[in-house]
Amino acid sequence: MIKNLLLGSAALALGLLSVGAALKLEASGNLHLVVLTSTLKLIGIPLLIAAWTWVFGVEGLPRTVAIIVGSVPTATSSYILARQLGGDAELMAVLVTATTLAAMVTMPLAAWLAA
Secondary structure, three states: HHHHHHHHHHHHHHHHHHHHOOOOOHHHHHHHHHHHHHHHHHHHHHHHHHHHHHHOOOOOHHEEEHHHHOOOOOOOEEEEEEEEHOHHHHHHHHHHHHHHHHHHHHHHHHHHHHH
């Protein structure tokens, strides 16, 4: 049990280090894709969650938590998966960077609007 916990902690740290080493702000021709994906991830999904919570009558803290969880940036593990599975790891590094930087603005906004 403790061995698994230690391995899990090491994997997370190594994943964050590998993404950090690959962080780039250049979209290298994919700027429209980065903007579209970041917009959908950081604005579209929270709005969709807000709409569904309204449809189902979810209010208060559960609604706020759902919207905030929906507004988090792209997971750093997506870069690792893209690299391991032969995807576009460079694009994922740009997406992780872009959504993390943009989330500094959109997450507080989502929390403020959800409350």
